[in-house]
Amino acid sequence: MNKLDLSISTPTYNEAKNIETLTVRIFDSLKKYDIQGELIVVDDNSPDGTAAEAERMAKSYPVRVHVRKHRAGPGPAIMDGIRLSEAPVACIMDADLSHPPEALPEMYKLIKEGKANLVIGSRHVAGGGTSEWVWYRKFFSWGARLLGRFLTPVVDLTSGFFMFDKNILKGADINPIGCKVGLELMVKGNHHGKVVEYPIIFQERAMGESKMGWRETREYIKHLFALTFYKLAKILRLK
Numbered sequence: 461m462n463k464l465d466l467s468i469s470t471p472t473y474n475e476a477k478n479i480e481t482l483t484v485r486i487f488d489s490l491k492k493y494d495i496q497g498e499l500i501v502v503d504d505n506s507p508d509g510t511a512a513e514a515e516r517m518a519k520s521y522p523v524r525v526h527v528r529k530h531r532a533g534p535g536p537a538i539m540d541g542i543r544l545s546e547a548p549v550a551c552i553m554d555a556d557l558s559h560p561p562e563a564l565p566e567m568y569k570l571i572k573e574g575k576a577n578l579v580i581g582s583r584h585v586a587g588g589g590t591s592e593w594v595w596y597r598k599f600f601s602w603g604a605r606l607l608g609r610f611l612t613p614v615v616d617l618t619s620g621f622f623m624f625d626k627n628i629l630k631g632a633d634i635n636p637i638g639c640k641v642g643l644e645l646m647v648k649g650n651h652h653g654k655v656v657e658y659p660i661i662f663q664e665r666a667m668g669e670s671k672m673g674w675r676e677t678r679e680y681i682k683h684l685f686a687l688t689f690y691k692l693a694k695i696l697r698l699k
């Protein structure tokens with residue numbers, strides 16, 4: 461078997477209708493640039509048969525399926541995906557096609573060429589954006605960015621689409637509260653400041669329903685506080 465370049469994992473809950481398109485688009489886009497990738501579907505035992513659909517794709521593509529017993533939000537599933545990643549470079553993306561698989565090769569190239577250790581698929585840099593968002597979603601996204609200004613120079617700090625050289629995990633205590641694993645890596649990862657935002661257009665999901673709600677917002681605020689303490693402690697220790 462060829463050497464694996466990139467492990468992509470996706471947390472899933474009731475995404476059966478999106479798995480096939482996601483798989484085909486990921487592997488089409490990697491094939492064009494001759495990148496050897498694998499897809500790891502980390503499913504929380506979805507009642508709609510997401511895992512079975514992923515197993516069906518595994519017959520024709522390098523897809524692995526990991527089923528967790530209980531629903532616990534995307535955070536723990538993302539952490540499992542990272543642990544299961546076998547390639548030197550790992551990537552996390554949503555399964556609902558909000559994150560364009562066509563961006564994967566350029567993001568990978570930034571890491572491969574040593575320009576970045578962590579690449580964020582970003583909606584808020586030139587060339588990036590979102591399809592039509594309702595006002596409250598825009599408002600929350602703006603508020604979330606404002607709160608994290610102190611933590612990282614990254615503009616799109618809540619992005620769920622990111623890729624990294626797995627060396628950034630060495631010696632880092634990665635232990636996110638909630639689902640913003642990318643933010644945890646921006647603040648605590650050993651990336652030596654080599655973090656690049658790559659512009660993406662975020663598409664509203666076409667199939668299925670969003671599972672985000674107040675619990676995620678509360679967890680996000682707790683996470684921001686924890687990271688702020690972490691950063692302050694680090695600054696004080698350096699002095």
Ligand SMILES: Nc1nc2c(ncn2[C@@H]2O[C@H](COP(=O)(O)OP(=O)(O)O)[C@@H](O)[C@H]2O)c(=O)[nH]1
Nearest residue numbers: 471472473504532533534537554555670671672
């Ligand atoms: N494993 C797992 N994945 C989840 C859970 N909740 C959401 N997800 C996945 O996390 C990703 C983002 O969720 P989504 O509902 O699209 O959030 P939104 O884009 O913020 O509305 C999708 O791939 C979901 O299927 C969960 O409880 N467990």
Ligand SMILES: [Mg+2]
Nearest residue numbers: 554556558665
């Ligand atoms: Mg979504």
